Amino acid sequence: MTRRLHPLWGLQLVWALLLAAAAPGAAQLLDPEAESTCITCHEQEEEELAVPVPEWRESVHALHEVSCDGCHGGDPREQDADLSMSEEAGFLDNPSWTEMTDYCGVCHEGIAESYRLGYLGRNLREGVRVATCATCHMADGHRIVESRPEEILTAERCPHCLGVDDPQSELARLHEVRALELATAAQVRAAGDKGMDVMGLDAGRRAAHASWMLSVHRFHDEFIEPALRVARAELAEVRSTAIEYERRADERRRYGAVVLGALGMLLVSLVLMRRASK
Numbered sequence: 516m517t518r519r520l521h522p523l524w525g526l527q528l529v530w531a532l533l534l535a536a537a538a539p540g541a542a543q544l545l546d547p548e549a550e551s552t553c554i555t556c557h558e559q560e561e562e563e564l565a566v567p568v569p570e571w572r573e574s575v576h577a578l579h580e581v582s583c584d585g586c587h588g589g590d591p592r593e594q595d596a597d598l599s600m601s602e603e604a605g606f607l608d609n610p611s612w613t614e615m616t617d618y619c620g621v622c623h624e625g626i627a628e629s630y631r632l633g634y635l636g637r638n639l640r641e642g643v644r645v646a647t648c649a650t651c652h653m654a655d656g657h658r659i660v661e662s663r664p665e666e667i668l669t670a671e672r673c674p675h676c677l678g679v680d681d682p683q684s685e686l687a688r689l690h691e692v693r694a695l696e697l698a699t700a701a702q703v704r705a706a707g708d709k710g711m712d713v714m715g716l717d718a719g720r721r722a723a724h725a726s727w728m729l730s731v732h733r734f735h736d737e738f739i740e741p742a743l744r745v746a747r748a749e750l751a752e753v754r755s756t757a758i759e760y761e762r763r764a765d766e767r768r769r770y771g772a773v774v775l776g777a778l779g780m781l782l783v784s785l786v787l788m789r790r791a792s793k
């Protein structure tokens with residue numbers, strides 16, 4: 516007897532492969548030979564030319580497939596150093612501190628704009644040596660990871676953080692919003708776990724985070740205080756809606772149980788009635 520594969524089997528395999536490809540960490544499975552020449556060459560260079568590679572590999576940028584050329588420009592398929600890092604290939608020299616905002620701002624447009632409009636940007640234009648994106652986010656070189664405020668706004672780093680005149684209260688605000696965000700996310704998840712559609716709530720939560728991040732990068736009480744009130748209100752709104760969703764889900768479940776119970780009793784009484792009529 517020959518075993519025939521179920522026709523859906525192939526489809527399932529394709530599906531499994533797609534899932535595997537989409538799984539987090541898939542980036543690490545990429546064929547190293549397929550990596551850019553920036554990486555293959557720099558890896559073999561001396562010290563400070565090579566260190567960016569392992570650092571970058573652990574960064575959010577590697578995770579999101581933003582490679583060397585994403586920031587530095589140049590041609591990542593060209594083997595020759597001069598051609599790969601030529602002006603024609605759009606290679607950019609390392610940004611000076613005054614160029615940093617534009618450099619990162621290619622992708623982080625909103626945050627860069629807030630920085631420019633805020634206290635640090637204003638001072639930078641007047642020639643004051645303020646903290647730039649790299650001061651705060653590249654203290655560990657290319658290992659730019661999910662930003663943890665308590666590691667950024669530290670005593671060692673904050674002498675540079677002009678405008679962040681009170682790092683401790685700045686930190687307290689960031690932590691307050693973080694905690695509210697976590698609580699909100701947990702509440703939204705609870706509603707989602709009970710079968711409610713929480714796409715809108717997740718979008719609301721993310722929008723609140725994004726606008727808070729914009730205000731934070733203005734680094735000035737004048738902006739941050741009102742933004743803090745807005746963030747509190749927006750997150751509270753999402754959270755209370757999520758609580759309401761969860762309540763409705765519970766209600767539905769209880770109602771379902773009552774209906775099921777009633778149906779069961781109806782069935783039993785029908786059976787009993789049939790028996791009695793025999």
Ligand code: HEC
Binds near residue numbers: 553594595600
């Ligand atoms: C074949 C080897 C090779 C390739 C390919 C290569 N580089 Fe380089 N890179 C070097 C060497 C050597 C230096 C230092 C000497 C110099 O600046 O030319 C360097 C310097 C740099 C610097 C420092 C410049 C500065 O001003 O300090 C950056 C940034 C850089 N490379 C990024 C890249 C990027 C991005 C790519 C791919 C688009 C790339 N490299 C491709 C070998 C290479």
Ligand code: HEC
Binds near residue numbers: 557565581
């Ligand atoms: C998120 C943007 C970003 C990415 C991605 C990135 N770099 Fe950089 N890189 C920078 C910035 C900004 C500097 C300058 C740092 C400073 O001035 O503090 C820099 C500096 C360098 C330098 C000069 C180091 C020194 O000490 O002089 C080299 C070499 C370099 N990068 C290579 C690479 C390579 C190779 C990759 C890919 C593995 C890469 N970079 C990915 C932003 C980036």
Ligand code: HEC
Binds near residue numbers: 627647651728734
């Ligand atoms: C004075 C220090 C400082 C400077 C300067 C700074 N940042 Fe930040 N940045 C932070 C802190 C602190 C956080 C984390 C806040 C939090 O998550 O509570 C952050 C968060 C971020 C995030 C994460 C946003 C998100 O959605 O979670 C990005 C992206 C970012 N910064 C980019 C930039 C760019 C680009 C620049 C330059 C234009 C810059 N930052 C300048 C301190 C700084």
Ligand code: HEC
Binds near residue numbers: 653661662
């Ligand atoms: C080519 C596009 C690109 C450039 C240029 C770029 N980034 Fe990013 N960055 C991303 C993407 C994509 C993410 C991940 C998604 C997100 O958080 O927005 C990210 C995430 C981040 C985060 C978020 C970490 C967190 O809390 O989640 C920080 C901080 C950051 N980048 C800093 C920088 C800095 C500093 C520079 C300039 C030196 C820079 N980026 C340049 C694309 C870029």
